[in-house]
Amino acid sequence: MIAALSQLTQQLIANMTVVALPDMIIDLNFNAGNIMAVNLIYLCTLVAFCIPFAKVISQYGVKRCTRISLYGLLLSVGLSFFAVDPYMLLASRLIQGLTSASLAISIYVMIVEDIPESEVGSALGIVVSAGYIGMLVAPSFMGMMVYFASWRTAFLILLPIIAIQLILLSKVKGEWTTEKKPIDNIGCLLYIVMMALFTIGLEGIDTYGLIFVVMSAVIFILFIRHERGIKNRIYNLNLMRNINYVIGNYAAMIAYFCTSITTTTLSFYLLYSMDFSEYIIGLILMITPIIMVGMAPPAGRLSNRIDPRMISGTSLFLMFLSMLMYTYMDRYSINFVLVACFIQGLGNGLFSAPNNKYVLTLVDEKDLPDASSLLSTSKEFGKILSGCIFSVLLSVFVGNTTMSSDLELEIFASIHYMMLICAILALSGSLLLFYSRYKYKLEINPEVIKIFRNLMPDWIKRRYDD
Template sequence: MALSLNFPADILLWINLMYLMSFVAFSLPFAKIISQYGVKRCIKLSLLLLLISVLISVFSINGIMFLLSRLIQGFTSASLAISLYVMIVEEFDDNELGSALGIVSSAGYVGMLIAPSFMGFVIYLLNWELAFLILIPIIAILLILLNKIDYEWITEKRPIDNKGSLIYILLMILFSYGMTTLDDIGIIFLVICLIFLVIFIKVERSVPEPIFNFKLVRNVKYVIGNYAAMATYFTTTITITALSLHLQYVLDIEEYIVGMVLIIAPIIMIGMSGFSGRLSNRIDPRLISGVAMMFLCISSIIFFFLDFIPFNFILVACALQGAGNGLFSAPNNKYVLTLVEERDLPDASSVLSTSKEFGKILSAGIFTLILAVFIGNNDLGPEHLDPLLIQSTNVMMFICILVTFSATVLLFYSKYKYDHDPNEEVVRFFKSIAPKWAKKRMDDQYED
């Protein structure tokens, strides 16, 4: 793809970044309007637009045309994802809703991990255009099945925050572009982004039906769960990209072997997902998610030494990543979505989905910036210096280590802080030797 469309190295990741930027920018606004105009109707329109965008991708004559198709695919995918969440919220009973949303989120996780390895085989055996053409029969089947459904999901019409939606879309676009181009123009974009953020918060607090439910962020446990989801997608998404580049350009491994390596994580994750869901019924989901995040952190540490370790260690790291993803997804989704009240569940679902996609775009943006700094406009290929790509991967993996480690600490802290029963004997001992001001503070904390 890079050779046929003449993509330089610092633009190559915009293929994914354009899609993710569009997805994140439109997710929250779509969550507010889809159910009011009909879920089935919006799904049909989104599928038709997705079909058109796929054809544009296949018949693109230059990079700009291809990136435009990725932009369309981003917001149509956002519409489909949110429509699915709204459909489930409307269709399932309260006692089944959390489990249903967890299963759907896990299925999306599996698809995200399987796609790169499967498409590696397709590209190796045939060409990259077929990777997009495969979507056409899938879209056709979905449209046929959708036409067999007579029921339409429509909720009570409420005022839509058009001003807030527009500001949010501009905010996410400015942030995405500014973060990946930290030159003079990029810094200006980030400054403008901060101004838009202040305006967005002010506007959202003044309207009765804001697109962002600020009440959710007051729940620290909910915020930690969303951060952990963001950290997981942050690490997993960029690890797939970085590992694929390293195997192909540094180790000079054929695409079909790269696909076999990348498929290790999805296979293990599929096997672990059902087990982790049942395990979360007996063990606190935060503990399971924390252990899963430890696996992801260890795999990132192994990938940090990618240029020094034998090939078998790479396979072990892929297995650890699959185990971490499989253990994390269902328990964390279940935990986060059961923290909120029933009326806030659609908002909570959209924010959780946005957190995951934001993790993708953040990691892709940071890696794009790292590649631009280390490699610049040089094309990736045999003539390019491998050490620069290795250094870029090392820096990115170090960031992944920091992100996963912080998420691990926060998950265990959430369990200790909010569900910890203090030892009364220890409390009485320290109160007996503490000064008066400390005793008062301990009494207040113990009451809380």
């Protein structure tokens, strides 16, 4: 229950601000140049600290770190509710990114350490379902709260969820322990600084950002040299020699690149161009995740019979079609947008399970944790990169002025080029997956397959024994 509520909390935090962003801009006097910082600072912190926090949790215990993270969330909710300027809101998002990074690791350690092996699959299914619920509820709930009250009150929904988690955590006796490994402090510091500089540089690439990007590149070289010279590395860099693995991670990055920014661009278009209320926008944005939830289970079963690269490639091609439709959605009615949302939902739903299976089953058993962390990093990096590019486009077309319906043409110009970039990248990911299917043999690791089979509930094993 603690793990499921943590997953629910994470998805609420990650997706709540999307619909409310226009109102936050007006209320706190954001300018176009730092609008995307609301979500970028959360994603940057999550990516930068996820791997280092894994080492910290292994040293100090899951229960203790989870409790500290929940108290941190309470602090961030207070900062969000009482925010009087952009900096106070950004500080709350920074804390939310730190706590989400810690909870993301703790969730699965709890399940693996505490649940019997025969029940792990069922437990993980409940946890994942809680995450999908959060993804579905967050935009529509925020839309209703903005419509009937204000964006500030929406953050208060987190208070009872966090309180329940703290109460349940107090009932747990003992501590979840993991294998203690030495923390590579220098490597962690280099990694955090590198990711922070790179994200800041991308956000301001049209002005000062290039300096930060160059600095992050220099630190990246130092990080690689440092990792090669030590035993307990943050990442197993040898995984990147597998071309199939690289293509799979690139495809994951592209999928999340397109998915995350589409929600933001659609909310802007529906608000400033179509003049819809936040409540209606929230309902429209629910179409894609609902379709995704329905398509994910059959996509996983289909990957048992068909090369997962073919399924993932087809799904990215569907995403390419939807991105292309979004590019020219100003020429058609709202029904055209709804169809595009449906097609995108099909693509997203078909993509995740086959691509995850494809990437994670390419590595040896001992490299499975590293492969999982690299896959997660690729997904989050895709979110960060898309947000940074859209921020640059807004700065170019809108400038450092307050967003309003008077800038409808300038706003849609930014959306038009952002969606065109998404379409091109989705097509490139699709073609690479198809190329990999016909160029490189798929050599999955039977040991890893055995691990995933052991995590499955018994009824799935009996029904899909092949």
